[in-house]
Structures are given as structure tokens and as C-alpha cells.
Amino acid sequence: MTERELTHPHLRIEMLSQPRYLAGVRSMMCAVSERLGFTKCDAGQIALAVDEALCNIIQHGYGKQPDGRIWISVWPIEDTENEEYGIRIILEDEGRQVNPECIKSRELKDIRPGGLGVHIIKKVMDTVNYSERKTKGMQLLLEKTGAQLIPYNEEPSEECSCSQDDNN
Numbered sequence: 431m432t433e434r435e436l437t438h439p440h441l442r443i444e445m446l447s448q449p450r451y452l453a454g455v456r457s458m459m460c461a462v463s464e465r466l467g468f469t470k471c472d473a474g475q476i477a478l479a480v481d482e483a484l485c486n487i488i489q490h491g492y493g494k495q496p497d498g499r500i501w502i503s504v505w506p507i508e509d510t511e512n513e514e515y516g517i518r519i520i521l522e523d524e525g526r527q528v529n530p531e532c533i534k535s536r537e538l539k540d541i542r543p544g545g546l547g548v549h550i551i552k553k554v555m556d557t558v559n560y561s562e563r564k565t566k567g568m569q570l571l572l573e574k575t576g577a578q579l580i581p582y583n584e585e586p587s588e589e590c591s592c593s594q595d596d597n598n
Contacts (some may be wrong), residue, residue: 439503439520447488447498447523455502456481459519466506466517467577476517476574479554482547483521483570491525491568498525506582507575516556516575524567530560 441462445451456477463473484500492498500523507516535549552558557573 439505441502441504443502445500445502446496447492447494447500447525448496449485449488452481452484455484459504462504463517463577465580467515467580468517468574472574472576475554476519479551479572480519480521482550483572486547487521487523487525487568490528491523493526498523507573507577508579513579514575515577515579516573517577519572521570521572522563522567524563524565527562527566527568528560530562533560 443455443458445455459480460473460477463476464470468476480502484502487500488494488498500521503520503522505518507514507518509515533548535546535552551572555572555574556576557571559571561569561571563569
């Protein structure tokens with residue numbers, strides 16, 4: 431991906447570090463993932479990985495402060511030469527910087543609530559890359575391939591199935 435493409439995402443959202451926006455982001459990520467050719471199951475998993483990452487930013491990066499900024503940028507992966515299609519997501523914040531080597535999940539045999547977000551993210555996504563931003567905060571690159579190609583100018587054949595009603 432060129433520098434210009436990285437600075438011009440196909441979709442970009444800015445949100446405050448408030449949990450009340452997580453459901454909307456989950457729905458959006460699920461719908462976008464389906465539209466980019468992922469199955470309903472894969473789209474739900476991508477939405478879960480993004481949700482876990484956002485929860486970690488809110489809790490650990492901003493210490494649950496409600497006024498932190500989080501940016502979500504999305505691009506399709508369209509490698510026609512290798513017939514690989516998918517999604518690239520970059521999450522950025524201005525929260526506390528952390529050495530990327532220190533970002534780990536807890537031991538799975540340590541049974542207790544919480545602490546599995548990093549494990550879930552790494553299990554779901556093909557690429558997970560944490561880095562410190564130049565000024566302040568962190569950046570998380572997430573990529574997943576395995577989608578079916580749906581041309582950008584083609585109308586979806588049916589509505590996305592990631593609605594909240596599906597989870598009831």
C-alpha cells in the first residue's frame with residue numbers, strides 16, 4: 431500500500447473513548463466486512479476483534495477517561511494478482527504509549543474474567559501489529575484476508591445480516 435493510500439482510507443471514523451459507541455462500531459464493522467466479501471461468521475469475528483481492541487484502548491490507553499480520541503480507518507485489500515481479498519483496519523489513539531512487546535494476553539489456563547482481548551484479536555485476524563505513534567498514543571494494524579471479491583460498483587445481493595436482531 432502506498433503512502434498516499436495509507437493517508438486516504440476508504441472509510442474513517444473518529445470516536446470518543448466512550449463505551450456507548452462500541453455497539454455502533456461493531457455493527458458498522460460487521461456490515462463493511464460482509465460488504466467486502468466476508469461470510470457472516472467471519473464478519474462477526476472481525477467486528478469482535480475491533481471491539482476488543484477499542485475496549486483495550488478505552489481501558490488501558492485512556493484509563494477509562496471519556497474524552498480520548500480514537501480513529502478507525504478501513505481499506506479493502508484487493509490483491510488481484512494473488513487473488514487475495516480482505517480488509518485492513520488501523521486504530522489510532524493518543525492514549526498512553528506502551529512498548530508493543532509488552533502487549534500480551536494473559537495465560538489461557540488462568541481462568542478468570544477479562545484479559546483475553548489480545549488473544550481474541552490475534553486468533554481472529556491474520557495480521558496484528560501494535561506500534562507507537564510518532565507524537566503520542568498507539569497504532570494497531572489489523573488485516574484479514576479470505577473474502578470473496580465483490581466489485582466496488584456492484585450492489586449487494588442482499589442486506590447484511592449483522593443486525594442486532596440476529597444476536598437475540
